Amino acid sequence: MKGAVFTNFQEMIEDEFGMECWEALLEKCDLPSGGIYTSASTYDDQEILSLVGALSEYSNTPVPSLVEAFGRYLYDGLANSLPPSMMTYPDLWSLLEAVDSVIHVEVNKLYPDALTPKIIVTEKHDNGVTLYYQSPRKMCLLAIGLVHKAAESFGTPVTIQHTCCMNEGADHCSLLVEYIE
Ligand code: HEM
CATH class of the missing domain: 1.10.260 (434 Repressor (Amino-terminal Domain))
Incomplete structure (x- = not known):
């Protein structure tokens, strides 16, 4: 790590x-x-x-609560480590689409030994998205904390339902991220 x-x-x-x-x-x-x-x-x-x-x-x-809380804390530290021009997303949804295809790609260029997870938007809904998470580290709770904090930074608080989980034997996690009206 x-x-x-x-x-x-x-x-x-x-x-x-x-x-x-x-x-x-x-x-x-x-x-x-x-x-x-x-x-x-x-x-x-x-x-x-x-x-x-x-x-x-x-x-x-409990460990799971600490990991999620740490994800919330970590978001600002990571986001502020990038040049500001790389964090100019208009809303949470475009940021979530960019995590895998842009942000973590830059992280891997900067640190060739980084091991970032696969985290992609697989479905778009009227009020949110489904995120697909896969990593040998199974740190889906960290992802949940990061997404909550990213959402807050846009003033778009969300609920996140963990509809399937690698820590319970699935081959990936599904996170249903929906904005609170
Ligand atoms: C909502 C936005 C983001 C999500 C959901 C996300 C998700 C994650 C997760 C879950 C990990 C833990 C490793 C794993 O699961 O295998 C991770 C690692 C990492 N992410 Fe992100 N990330 C986000 C934004 C960012 C941003 C803005 C940066 C900016 C630099 C960043 C840089 C990194 C770095 C450096 C690591 C550590 C990689 C390693 O230890 O090798 N992430 N990310």
């Missing part, structure tokens, strides 16, 4: 739980990197899983 994900995670912990929480997590996890992250480097996926597990114990919050 790219260091940018870790640096944003550390920032979220320090903002929302304080520096002492970050230090407690590092002590608990005994990470190969020592918990020193730089955005362009790449770290073992297991490190983020260990950190989230330790945060779950520290904060007494």
